[in-house]
Amino acid sequence: MSLPLPRTDVWWANQVAPADQPVTPTGWPALDAALPGGGWPLGAVVECTVPSAHALPWRLWQPALRAAAAQGPVVLIGLPLLPHAAVWAAHGIAPERLLRLTPDDDAQALWAAEQVLRCPDVAACWVHWRRPTGAAMRRLQLAAAASRRDATRPGAWPAPLVLASLDATRGLATSAAVLRLELLDSDADGVTVHVHKRRGPPLPGPLRLRAPLPLTRLTHPCADDDEKQNTDAPDTPVVRVPERLRLVGT
Template identity: 30%
Template structure:
């Protein structure tokens, strides 16, 4: 009697063959994942968290600002854009405390192409040691960019602050790549109108002059959730805090306000009285 063909009654059931890789994949779904290692967990950043920086930070000198900056200060080995409406008016008031801390440690702070001459007496009042301050006096946009690239690429400065009113997005991206070699923070001072453009800089702030010797700082971009509103930071120019009277510390209180109920003299009231309307005479 010949054996029954496959698929008919009495035939042996087929044996299912699985490859080792399939068995591994099938078993992986049943495996319970172990917690991440502490080093991996520390390096992992989630989008709803304020980013941390492995390269370190430089404190800004404003406790209120450090709270909202990733890592608690200005990021090192990275770009920070400072956007202003008018150059050389408030940038030094924001960065002077950081410059003082770096120069007092004997490290160099390089200024590339500031639009106005740095006021050294005022910077000394903030504690900046001018022996470690380098000013690169350049005007042409290509010279500003070239000087900034060379200083950032060298990586030997404690901080680099460059005024680049005309710079393209790809040039900012290149500076961000080069900034990884710099041990300190790198700042690009750009016009406020650049806030509408995209930028490779991981941190961008808009800086404005506020009342009562304050500066207003808006964190436009950071590694983490957005910052609502703006910060009002006390920033009196160096030296003035020693001679300023308590009354002049709040200029907004000195603005004259017109009283709602003023007592006028009869002469003043008569002057403001409307003239009578003369009707045409009847003939």
């Protein structure tokens, strides 16, 4: 017989922990069912390893990023690929909500993330590590836990969504992130992820998540690709994003 425990931060090893912090739905029902509280935790680091820097978890995080953009600015720090602003707009993420920072190294990326998370208006912060360390992840988790934003509006998030991605070849043996995932595959039919760490028992295997949207291409293959035809564009034409709103990077 399993008795309820008096603290929400302590749980039986064979059970998923009760949510002791706010969450937002992932947009993937099968993944929501596997996570404590039924979604991505807010005010805590969600870590995802990827096969390479050119296989970022855009599609995995896109539904939550769309929800975040409705709350406030979404800050992208150190991402090695250039976001395709027009396609993000077609996904419901207004380009004027996006801010892309290009630090020279992880030390600058961490400093930028800490400053961003002190801003009460920021709804989401996504950091991509080049050479991650356990110490940097701990500092990011501390900054996420201390972050708060304006939650006076009905439905407003009490804390931002904090995401961290890194190349699987530079993965960490241990991490302070509350939730750790690995992106195994992404194709026209959906994505496959493995939940390596959650507040609960290990999952028996990877989760296959069906694509919630028909659009799959969320980045330019190169910065000069604006004039090429986007074969993944929706049936409804997308108005070109004004030059002043286009995202650029080095």
